[in-house]
Every structure is written in structure tokens, then in C-alpha cells.
Amino acid sequence: MTVINGYEQSDREQKLTILNLPSLEAAAKKIIPSGGFGYISGGSEDEWTLKQNTMAFNHVQIVPRALTDMEQPSTQTQAFGIDLKTPIMMAPAAAQGLAHARGEAATAEGMAQVGALMAQSTYSSTSIADTAAAGKGAPQFFQLYMSKDWDFNQSLLDEAVKAGAKAIILTVDATVDGYREADIINNFQFPIPMANLTKFSEGDGKGKGIMEIYAAAAQKISPADVRRITEYTNLPVIVKGIQSPEDALLAIGAGAQGIYVSNHGGRQLNGGPASFDVLHEIAQAVNGRVPIIFDSGVRRGSHVFKALANGADLVALARPIIYGLALGGAQGVASVVSHLNDELLIDMQLAGTKTIEDVKRAKLLR
Amino acid sequence: MTVINGYEQSDREQKLTILNLPSLEAAAKKIIPSGGFGYISGGSEDEWTLKQNTMAFNHVQIVPRALTDMEQPSTQTQAFGIDLKTPIMMAPAAAQGLAHARGEAATAEGMAQVGALMAQSTYSSTSIADTAAAGKGAPQFFQLYMSKDWDFNQSLLDEAVKAGAKAIILTVDATVDGYREADIINNFQFPIPMANLTKFSEGDGKGKGIMEIYAAAAQKISPADVRRITEYTNLPVIVKGIQSPEDALLAIGAGAQGIYVSNHGGRQLNGGPASFDVLHEIAQAVNGRVPIIFDSGVRRGSHVFKALANGADLVALARPIIYGLALGGAQGVASVVSHLNDELLIDMQLAGTKTIEDVKRAKLLR
Amino acid sequence: MTVINGYEQSDREQKLTILNLPSLEAAAKKIIPSGGFGYISGGSEDEWTLKQNTMAFNHVQIVPRALTDMEQPSTQTQAFGIDLKTPIMMAPAAAQGLAHARGEAATAEGMAQVGALMAQSTYSSTSIADTAAAGKGAPQFFQLYMSKDWDFNQSLLDEAVKAGAKAIILTVDATVDGYREADIINNFQFPIPMANLTKFSEGDGKGKGIMEIYAAAAQKISPADVRRITEYTNLPVIVKGIQSPEDALLAIGAGAQGIYVSNHGGRQLNGGPASFDVLHEIAQAVNGRVPIIFDSGVRRGSHVFKALANGADLVALARPIIYGLALGGAQGVASVVSHLNDELLIDMQLAGTKTIEDVKRAKLLR
């Protein structure tokens, strides 16, 4: 255990025996301090949208198929020109030092171990360079919370390019933070510096609440900002936080080369739809112009399958992976993704889908 | 604590730290005597409609919007020619002396502190004049339970005009009181006089049950009564208790200058629809002819947002504000409205709606 | 308390203070022996249909109406040429001696006290003549379980005519008894003779299970049986146990002068629809040709209202009235009906319906 500013960080490093992802939460709660756990696990207001995110997968069903003359399905896929062993990827969650002393570095290492894509948050506990190094050349995306300070944005993008990021994820759904009651109950302040904020005039984030952190970020984001960032960088820009066909088209019109359908894991606008419930309509509007990443509520192989069959090209999740990080460091992260991928493989076989492309074409029952 | 006729009234005066409005009920229950608490919190029969009132907000979802180039949303609005800092207003609930020794006077003071509209009930514990004075010039509406005694009605309307009321809310859904089981279980009698009833031949309401109080009111109300009141007063008359397009049109035809969609907080006809579920259809029938006030079940910023987006111009609530009154007097009232408004502001930013007019135009998912 | 064959019968006689009908069950359970209580309260199989019977009333909502220029609604109505103070009537439930020593005689007396219609079962604990006498001239219907022995049927019909019955209710949905698990768990045998069976060759019913009792009745019932009975008696014949438009039309075609929509209170075919859910379609098929009686699941004034608005002319219930019988004898019966009628009157006023005819024309929301 590592203690930083009075906060007790896990420093476990071990493979995990995983029954299923939902069961990780209770285990992780025992070793993540309550403030950090509340920040990671909580949603906004009464968490209706958070709960719907997972329940909504039951709104459609996978058709079991037989007589399909297949075996040994594979989760290998390609997206954004990158070859991946699985469509499961890490969502760019902030402040993973809350879960483990090695933070995003361990997450990146674990994702690389299983050939899965890592995405790092602007508000990560470890720096872009350190996270990249830990991934040892495995593909990573960098997520940008656009600052009011354009120089800072450029500086981060420059660092990301230098570190070899394959794409920029621009988050646009957090212009103010959702009303997260767990953080208020815990009077939560970040105990651990955010490495990328040290250049920031306002400090490194330590000792601030999420409201203050977000306040330093731009609250006013328009298609022009998307265009400006796409023009500044040669990397593909993926716009994250899309929940409507209209915003997807605005983003693509502004030069976005990827759409990231997410409601921020139910942490932003409560009373909005389950992210899964809007995926299909958005995918129809996007119509294959750019790849789609999906997150919010994914806990089972069948959820990954349903998201892919409903229009996603990659499926991200964060909380269960962060719990794996707390419980087992890089190996814990790898264990979680590996387990989820195993569930997906079973579902693929039983649905008669040999490849991820087959899954994308699978019919769902409504 | 003030004791009147053996009833213990709160006399707290303090700002409240509020996590959310639903949590106020348990706290208020500890300090409001059980008879009073049952009267305030209860609904009719098995409270199906009361519960549906709040659950029905989940029948629609707010679409999170991004790339909207906005920040610093404002809840300022105008209705009935009045400038308000928020569309949230006090519903004209009776007998607030049950919750606090200062009754409606403190409520009016608290609403004024946050620039929100106060509405006072005929059955208020404090008089029209006292309530008005406590509001220090802030806008107030006066709610009329029409008496069988027309002179009494005129006398109340005259007092309301004299006290500066900006509009008259005529309640038409309480021609008999709903079957409220909590009052029966508690054998509830009003322990505190109703200030406006002292002129009433039947007495001041003290020691009577709600059934007796209502019995003194007119049970037979027709469009002609609405016309008569609109013709007697120069104030706009808003008809409260509308749950159907037909009644909305009848009221407007009779001269109503506002429609108040409400099922009396689930206290009247149980087995009727959630008030929110009929709002949209009524708003379509009203078609902008007059403003619409909505109440029944509002507990969250997202509920206010959804009511506005579904056709309301102002959104009222009573129970949570009365709980705030019990817990903190005028400052408690202000704390509740302020908190709810803060939740609304977050929702507005995340839905890309800078003004209340934008909220009214927002699309909801069904 | 009266003890008969070891079975302890209530002999209470008192007015009841009733909060609501659902609360009577727990009180009655304390004084009705477990075998009798299981027989009265239970349904078939896992009681899905029994539970749906009451829940289904929430499938529609009453529209609260205002500005209706009415007061003092009245539940007076006329059906089958009989003037009644209320559309609420007693369903012809068997073996009421299980609940009270005076059995159906007390029920008839209580129903008469409140001007409500009594219906007596073939399997009643008291005889046709005694039940009729207890009603002191108030209208009663006689319910016939058709025996395999036609002479017995004629004998019962003759007795009913002699006792002044106003109509015959022919039950056609109990050609075998439903799979009632409570009776099996309790190994329930009727401890009390069934007065009308004493002429029956097989005995008086005492010491038999419901399966044996029904076995003596005809299992094979056709429209020809309906015709035969309508031709034998000058009384109107009402066919009870109808759950489909087809059967309603068959019954009317065979001479039925009333249709009784019922699923036997969820005691017969489990896995069938809630009785309320099929009422509207049946009423449309009947199209006013004959009056409709409805039962199954009625517990609230709003249920009575909804049944009337959906096509019923009279609304019957049994269990809550039998609980009232156990708790207060004839006065208990009167208390239950009176309370339910009071709830109905509140609903009528709040829905703007002055008469039962108005209720029948009221629009329900779906």
C-alpha cells in the first residue's frame, strides 16, 4: 500500500480470478478509499441514467444461431487503421491513481498485454509520456478536455503526438460536471496530482473537487473548436459524448474522424437516455462515414456483442477495468479485459458469428 | 420550538446544506408532528397517482447535447409579465404553520430571497397581508378556494389586490377532498387557525378536518364561476387543477389567463394519471394562448427541465419547500429553491440550453 | 364464537371503522380459521391472474375533471329493472359460514341495510329461504351451480322463485375447480354443511373438498343448458364467468338476459387475463343488448368507477365483504359496502360525474 497525502493507494500486482465484472465492484470497494471509490463508482443525481445504461442492454436480444458451420471465433478487429486483438478498449477515465499507485501506467501496461486499446485522460494521474512508455508501443489514444487556455491545449496535443498517440478523443459532454452526489457526500477532493495539469497555471489538480477541475476547462465548445483541433493535429479526432444524431453529424461536419457515443457512464446528465438506447439511431445517421466507439454500462460479453451489432466499432468501459487495476495492477487490468473477451467469444460462437464483422451484421431482436 | 394548541411548531431559521430534495422528507419528518407531517406528505387512497407523479418523469428523457457553443445558462424568465430569476415557484399549499411557526410569511420571505414566485393559499396560516409584507415587494400570486359565500370571495380578492397580488389562482379540483388515509389514521384536525378564514362565518378552520374545511368551499364550480371571477378582478386568473385539454379550453373560454396543470400532488383523485403524463397534450390544446404552470411530483432539476420542455412556463412544487421551511425557515426555503435551481442549471448546460426559452424548445426522447 | 365440527366461527356483530378494503384481509385472517381463510383468500396456481385482477385497474386512468358545475353525486342506479342505491353488489361467493356463524343470512341483511344487491350461491351455508328472509324484501339474485341432476336444478330454481329472487346467475366457469394451492396445503374440507345441498343425493357438502363438491356439479355446460334454464324460469338468467366476446354472444344467443364478466376472482384458470382487461372488449360485443355485471379484483372506489366506465352496469366483489362479515356480521358487511361507496362518491365528484350513467360515459386514459 502506498500512502499519498493521506490517501491509501493499492500497489497490488497479480492476475485475478474473475467470476464476472459486476462482482469486481464489491471487492474493489474494500481496498479503494471511500472518497476515491465514490468518485469512480458514482453517477449523477439519483443515478437513473447510470442504472439504465446497463439495464438497456436487455431491450434487445441476441438471436442464438446454430448450423452456422463455424468454430474458433476471433475478436481481432481493425479500427482507425489499427489492428487490435479485441474491440474492447479502455475508456479515458480520469485519475486512476485513486485506484492504484501506478495509475494509468499500469492500466496501459495491462491493456497492452491483451492487445487492447488504451485511452488516456487529460486528467490522468500519470503523464502522457509515462503512460505511453508503460504501453511499450501498444496503441494509445489521448483524450483532451479542452482548456480555456489554447496554448495548453496545443501543448497537450504536442505531447500526445510526441508520445505516439494514434488519435485524439475530444470530450464535449463535460462542459460542467454532472451533479454527483457521492462526491458531495464525501466532500471529495483529489488527493493525488494530475500529471498533465502541472503546466496548467491553476495548478496540478490536487486538493480540488471535480467542479473546480472542470471549471478550468472550456465550458463553451462548438463545432469550430472541433475544426480547430482537427486542423492543428494530423491525428484523427474522435468526438466523445455524443448522444444524438444531430451532434454526430455536427462533429463529422467539423472534421471529426470518429464518433464516441457515451453519456459519460451516467456521470453527467441524469434523466437522459441510456447510452445504448441511442446508439442505433446515431449509427444510422453516421452511416459508416467514420468509426464509432461506444461506452456506458458495459459489463458483459453480451453487452459488447449488442453494442457492436447496434453500430459500434469499438466498445469501451472504465469502472470494471479500474477495479481490476485496484485489485491487481497491470495484471488485474489484463485479467478483466481477458475475461470480458472470453465471455464475448462464447457469445460469438453461440450466435454463429466468427468475426467482429459478423457480429456487426448480426440481427438483434427488439 | 413554538407550541400552539399542543402542536409543536418549528421556529428554526438557518441555511440548509442540501444533497437533494427527496432527502429532505426524512429530515422534516423528525421535526414536524405526525399529524401535520401526514397531512403534508400524504396522498389519496393507496397513493398510486402520487407515486406516478414522480415516476412519470422517467417516461421521457432529455437529450444531452454537445457542440452547442454555450456556457453560463440562465434560469431567468418572464411569465405573466413578471421577471423572475427562476421558473421554479411555490405551489399554493395550505396551512404552512404546520411546518413552521412563521408559516407562509417565512415561505414568502425565502422565495423572495431567491427571486422566485410565491403563491399563497386561501387556507394559509398567515394572512394575505402578512404574507405579502414578508415578501417585501417580491411578486406573489393569491390562490382562491371559492367559497359558497360570494361576499367572502370578493373580500379575499379585494385583500389580495390590496396586498399587491399579481394574479389569482383559482383552484377547481378540490370540490371535495381526496380520500387521504394519513389524515384518517392520524384523525387529523388543523391545530392552527387559518388566518383568511377568520371572517368566514364558519370560523377559522382550527380544530377542523380537511373535509370540513372543503365543505365550506363551493363544490359546484363551472365556467360561469371562472367568468365571474375574471370579471370581478383586473388580475389575471389562472385556473388550477386542470388535467385534460377539455378543461383547459373551457377555462380559457371562460376568460382564464393562465392554466395550472396539477393533480394536487396526488392528494385528490387517485387512479388518475400522473400530472406530467397529461401535460404535453394540454399544452398542445392551449397552444400558447396563455401561460401554463405545472406541478405534482417535481423533485429534481431534470423534472423542472422536462416539465418546461413539455409545455410548462413555470414549474411549482410544495412539499420539498415546506420541508425546507420546517428545517430552516425562510433561509431553508431559499436553500431548497436555490439547490433545485442549481440542478436545473447543470441540466441546462449539459442539454445545450442557455435560456429557459431554449429549454422549452428542447426535444425530449419518448 | 361458535364452534361447529371443531371450526370456530365468528359471531361478531358491529359497525366497522374502515380505512380501506385491502386492510381488512389481515384483520380477518386473525379471526377466520386458517382452512377457511385459505379457501376464501386463495387463488389458483401461483395466483398470477389473481394479482393481475387488481393490478390491471392501473392499466387505465380516470381523467380528473373540473368546471363541471356539479355537486352531490349519487350512486343510485337501476339494473335488471331494480332500483339500487349503489352499483356495488355482493358476488355469489360460497360457504360464508366459514367467516361467520350467520353466514349468508348476515350478508344479505348487511347488503339490504345499504340498499345494495345480494347474490347468494348454490353452495351457501344458509338456505335460499333463510337468506331471503334475512334480506327482508331487499332484492336478491340466486346463483346456480348446475347439477348433473336436472331435478335438483329445478328444485333450486323453484325455491329461488319462491323466495323472491329477482334473477338467476348461472355460473359456467367452474366445470372443474381451479388448482387452488392454499386448499391443498391446508387439506381443506368444508366443516360446515351447505344448506342447499341437503336434498342432494350426495349429501350436504360437509367434510368434502371443493373438488368433490364441484364434481357433483355438471362439468359439461353448453348454450343448450342456458336455453333450458331460461325456458324453465321466468326470471332473467345472467351467465357468470364470461371472459371472451365469443362466450358473451353465445350466452345472449341462448337467451341470457345478463352477462357476468368474471374470472372467479382468480380462483379458476390461472394464466388467463385480468378480468378487467377483457371487460371493454366484451362490453363492445354485448353492445348494450343486456346489462353487464363485473367482478374480480375490485378493492377501491376507483376500481368500481373504472369498471363502470369500461362497460359494467353493476360491480360485484366478495372477499372484502366476507372479511367485513367475519369482523362485524351484517353491520360489518354494511360498513364495507358503505365505505367503498364513499370512495366511489369522492371519485365521482372529482371526475365530474354526477350519476352512474355519467360514470359509464366517462372517458378513461390508456
Next chain:
Amino acid sequence: MTVINGYEQSDREQKLTILNLPSLEAAAKKIIPSGGFGYISGGSEDEWTLKQNTMAFNHVQIVPRALTDMEQPSTQTQAFGIDLKTPIMMAPAAAQGLAHARGEAATAEGMAQVGALMAQSTYSSTSIADTAAAGKGAPQFFQLYMSKDWDFNQSLLDEAVKAGAKAIILTVDATVDGYREADIINNFQFPIPMANLTKFSEGDGKGKGIMEIYAAAAQKISPADVRRITEYTNLPVIVKGIQSPEDALLAIGAGAQGIYVSNHGGRQLNGGPASFDVLHEIAQAVNGRVPIIFDSGVRRGSHVFKALANGADLVALARPIIYGLALGGAQGVASVVSHLNDELLIDMQLAGTKTIEDVKRAKLLR
């Protein structure tokens, strides 16, 4: 009690007094060792599909019918040219030695006692010959898990023919085993040999997990395999595990003479539909070309009725029968089927359906 490899097998032999099938699970849990009980009772992942299997029967309702001029309904039926006393049959569940020392032999004996069809699994604890002998000439089907080793398949088919099997059920939905968490929690290994696997090069199954067992089976199954088997044997081949019209037609195209609609009791693809919810559409596609067997979730007579009315010709179940086997051996098996058939007979009478053919024509409400 018999102890084999440390596993305690029931050797009870007695008639059971059965209240209902769902109640058997708790009783059986007390006498089946936890590993075996978990294997028998469990489903895959979070068992959503398993639970839906039974809940889905509530999606339709049986219309109670009266005036149908019938009595003494009969469950006698004919399918695949075989006369049966009931449409209820045993599903070909594996490894019944987990529940009882006599395993499938006792099951076959019990099914024969009540004139119901037995189906034996490839993975049975007793051999084809022993199971057949125990049935004493009563009709049996043999279920084939197709091995990668074609000689082994032929050998099993030859044995089945020799033993007098009336049809072959070819399971095609278990090309990999579902993610069954109970087995993982229990680290379950089969403690008892699988009699038909002794010729298998890989051994007799003892001490292996279900994953290993399935791994020896073919994972790649195509219509060509169905054709090959239909061409090899003169017996009708029924394809089991069909959940879509497409697969039903593929199977029939390949020579299948029966379709077995099943999702393996919720043990394979979780997140798929309830088996009952897809039955109707499949039956429409099959359009009477071949008979349909249905299983998954059947626990009540009304479930059997609904499955028949929705297109099934025979209705199978396994878990409750296996619980009966554990609790009472062959007589326990007979007791379970007999009880379920009794419930069905009641439902038939109350729905006015004298024969199984009438049930198949019955209208269901949706």
C-alpha cells in the same frame, strides 16, 4: 444414499406429494450435493435469459372459455407417429446420476409409468442400452452431441437404433458451453462417469468440467452434418436448439423431421430471448411441415398449454423432473409428470379444450 467418488447420490424411491413444480427445487437442493445442484439448476452469465424463460409465459394469456359443452379432457396425443398419454416429455438432460444413483434408468422408468416420452442424452450417466431397458419398451428418443469423431457418432447412432430409439435429437446449440457461473464457483467436475463416453478415446467424462466435455464434441455444425446424420439413420432426426425461423428452415432443408425449439434452459447464450418468445414465429415458419418440440422454462400446466397453443406439438422440461428423480427415483419422476399433467387437464377444461389438438387451436391473448 450411494457414495461414488465422494459424491453422495440419492437412492430414494417413493411417490411424491407435489404442491407445484417450482417448490421442488428447494427440496431437491437439500439432497443433491452443491456441485451437482449448481450444474443442474444454473444458467449462464447473470441468468437473465433463464429467468425470462419462465416469465415470458406471462406475455400471453389463455382465454377462459365456457359454454363449451365438454368434460373429461384428455392429454393423449400423437407425435412422430407415437401414441403418448401426454404431450409432456423429458428433455434430454445430461448426467442424471448427479441427482440419483440410478440416473437416467430411473427417469426412463418413471416416464414410462405415466406414458410420457423419454429422451436420453449422449452425456447420460447410464448407457443407451440400460436406459432403454429401464423403459421396458416405452418410447424413447436419443439425443446426440455430435463428436468430432464420426465413427463415435455412428457407434452411438447404431446403439440407439439397436436399443429401439424412435428418433434422434441432434443438439446444435452447444458448440461451446455457455458461461455458467455456478459451475465456476463450485469448480465443478463430473464425479460420475458418462456411460456413453467410455468408448470415447478421451475417456468417460469423469473428473472433467463441462467445458472439457463439450470440447470433445464438434464445435462446427452445419446443415451438411444434419444431412449426413439423416442419411445415416432411418430414424427421424430432430434438430434441437433452434431459436430462429432461419435455423428451423435450414434444418428442415437438410432433412430434419422435427424442430426442437430450446435455448438449453438458459444455459447457453445469455442475453438471448426467452425461448417461449420466439416459438410462435418459428412455428409460423415451420408451417406444419414437421412436428415441433419446445422446452425452456416450463413449470406449470398453463405453460404447457401456452406452448402448445403457440405452435409446439410436444413440451419438454428437465430440471423439475430431475428434482423429482432426486426426491423419489422413478416414482418421483412419475409423480412430477403426473402432477404437471393434472394441472394441464384443469387448464384444458377451463379453456374449453377437450383434446391436445383443441389446445393447439386455442387463441391466446397478447
